Amino acid sequence: MKDYAVMSLDLHLFFARIMKEHSLFLEAGFQAKDTCFIKKAASFREQFEKILEEAVQMANGFVSASVLESGEIVTEFTRPAECKTELLTGIPINSRITEKEMCLTPAFRVSGNRQKYRIVSWLNQRALSLVEQLIAFKEEILENVSVCRLFTANYPLLIKHILREAKLYRTFLKELVMKGTISDQCIYDTEKFWNQIMMEHALFIRGLLDPSEEELIAAANGFAQDYKKLLCHARTQNCRTMDEMTQKALKETEKYRDFKAAGTKGITECKISSIILPLLADHVLREANHYLRILEQEDYKAGGRCGTM
Structure with missing residues (x-):
């Protein structure tokens, strides 16, 4: 079985970044009058950025080679795309995280590490709680959009789309927290x-x-x-x-x-x-x-x- 820490960090390096960016896209799509929604999306962006940053700090030597090589964590375009998006939207993006991800090394003969297990376990629990809150926020947005109480530049289908991705992340996190592994799908x-x-x-x-x-x-x-x-x-x-x-x-x-x-x-x-x-x-x-x-x-x-x- 793949090491618990490696399995967890593989998951966060992909999905925590995805959730962070979902929050940014939502934030950028709201109208100026909807300050409550803008602030809430910004808060989720900042919190998932923190989850991602912590995962990156722990991931050196604890991430699958296949994940690092796949281009799912960062691509050659990620850093320039972040800089251009920050310029266009005014929304701050911590690109130092991306730079650190580009320097990560894969896991090699990983052995049990109780301290690492405890830290990663706590990260999993915090991420699960946070994604639960993000799912509720996306559902709130979708409900308001569907009855024309809220306008956003994001398609209703896109909101449903990012909601399903958040629910998939939640499914995997629940398995890690409750079973210590992710079942084959x-x-x-x-x-x-x-x-x-x-x-x-x-x-x-x-x-x-x-x-x-x-x-x-x-x-x-x-x-x-x-x-x-x-x-x-x-x-x-x-x-x-x-x-x-x-x-x-x-x-x-x-x-x-x-x-x-x-x-x-x-x-x-x-x-x-x-x-x-x-x-x-x-x-x-x-x-x-x-x-x-x-x-x-x-x-x-x-x-x-x-x-x-």
């Missing part, structure tokens, strides 16, 4: 979740590109349709007949990753017309890299058991 459930996430990314990209970017809009729409087909075809599969679907998802996500990487570069360098924040572009690129790592890992290829995420 069914291939069907995992691919259904991430194929939907990838499809929605394409829909958001399509809708946030400037209307003049016709080729990119068409390409984004094509990816949305491809993932929609994967989701439809998966309904006829089960955990014993998913090999072919997994290969299709892998090939599609490799192409999509390349599209997102080119888009992130273009948006960060101001060569693509859009209302996409540079950090949002890098954010969805890292999620594609995360999904690719899952699809490529050997124990996943061997097949997970059936169950619900």
Whole structure:
């Protein structure tokens, strides 16, 4: 079994950053009059940044090589995207965390370390409490948006999207806190979740590109349709007949990753017309890299058991 500390820190390095950035995107999307929502989103951004910073401080020598190599923690665009996003929004971003992440070394023959276990265990409990609060906040936003009591520049579907990601983080944290491990997920459930996430990314990209970017809009729409087909075809599969679907998802996500990487570069360098924040572009690129790592890992290829995420 993977070491508890490594498993926990792998999780936080990806998801704590994702939650921090969700909070930033929410903060940037509110109107000036909605100061209560702006302050609350800023508070979550700051708290998840602290969780991420603590995870990074503990992660050197306690993080999986596959996670470090996947591009799900940081990419070559993350630092410039953070700087450009801070400039555009005025929202402070601690890019020193990113610099430290780029210097992390992987775990090697990790042995039990009681002090590390206690510190990581406490971090897991704090992260679980915080993500529970963030889920409630996102649900509050969604409820207010749905009855036209609140306007935000973020699509209602995007709020539902980031809510599902927060709930997945909560599921993993609960397992770590209660069982000390994260159970293998069914291939069907995992691919259904991430194929939907990838499809929605394409829909958001399509809708946030400037209307003049016709080729990119068409390409984004094509990816949305491809993932929609994967989701439809998966309904006829089960955990014993998913090999072919997994290969299709892998090939599609490799192409999509390349599209997102080119888009992130273009948006960060101001060569693509859009209302996409540079950090949002890098954010969805890292999620594609995360999904690719899952699809490529050997124990996943061997097949997970059936169950619900």
